[in-house]
Amino acid sequence: MIGPGSDSARRRALGEFLRSVRARVSPQAAGLPAGARRRTPGLRREEVAQLAGISVTWYTWIEQGRDVSVSAAVWSRLAGVLQMSRAERHYLFELAEATDPEHGRETLEQLPEGLQLCVDSITVPAYILDRSWNVLCRNSLMLELFSGWPDRDSQPNLLRFMFQDEAARALVEDWEARAQRVVAEFRAETASFAEEPEVSALIDSLLETSPVFAHWWTRQTVVEREGGSRAFIHPDKGRVSYRQMTFHLAIRPDCKLVMLLDEAD
Incomplete structure (x- = not known):
């Protein structure tokens, strides 16, 4: 893995990766005429640049590992022109240290097959969140812990539950402290894509409807999402505590699996 401070090595790796992918894409596959026989396989640099809508010089500099500024939109076009797989596209944006504008557009129906079955097989409360903290799937133990939420919500979102559902104040022990932490975690996680429509709409809605969210959001506090003790006051079981992982x-790099381990274990 290329570590911090290795910008030149990262740019070289990025250029080598682009050259490798470019070499395997035929002109016909890219929608270009085959033309005369080529000495080397794949697309030429000028063809990639033309298809991506950038200058040949600029694209050449990218492949040479030079320090040039490239927008996420350009990286996205290059990934499309070079017909990258999802794994390759993710690798490209990791090397480019940019946020893929296509992330977060997957729907629940497009989740990898078997993912719900995996969550169902977990023997503690478990659920999967996307980067807007929408609950994409959950197991029955999570449903029981949250007294029927998220199934009673057509589009369950953990932030909306926390700040717009009165049930959260009764369920989450020390709700005020947890609310402060949740806002700081969400700000840290969404820093690079807070202006995207779905995320910005969620933030605007919470700013309008929750004074507590608005208070902490304007404080600009940022913390990493971490595990630790999570306690709930369940209407039937009383106080229950877990360790969150x-x-x-x-x-699905845009998603995370959350598990609540019984602290008694």
Whole structure:
């Protein structure tokens, strides 16, 4: 893995990756005429640049590993022109240290097959959140802990539950402290894509409807999402406590699996 401070090595790796992918894309696959026989396979630099709508010089500099500023939109066009797979596209944006504008557009129906079954097989409360903290799937233990939420919500979102549903204040122990932490975690996680329509609409809605969210959002506090003790006051079971663990999914990097482990274990 290319570590912090290795910008030149990262740019070289990015250029080498682009050259490798470019070499495997035929002109016909890119919608270009085959033309005369080529000495090297794949697309030429000028063809990639033309299809992506950028200058040949600029694209050449990218492949050469020079320090040039490239927008996320340009990276997205290059990924499309070079017909990258999802894994390759993710790798490209990781090397480019940019946020893929296509992330977050997947729907629940497009979640990888078997993911719900995996969550169902977990023996503690568990659920999957996308980067807007929409609940994409959950197991029955999570449903029981949250007294029927999120199934009673057509588009369950953990932030909306926390700040717009009165049930959250009764369920979450020390709600005020947790609310402060949740806002700071969400700000940290969404820093690079807070202006995207879905995320910005969620933030605007919470600013309008929740004075507590608005108070902490304007404080600009940022903290990392971390595990730790999570306590709830369940209407039937009384006080229950868990240790929260969060994992990002390799098959959907924009999503995270949250598990609540019984602290008694």
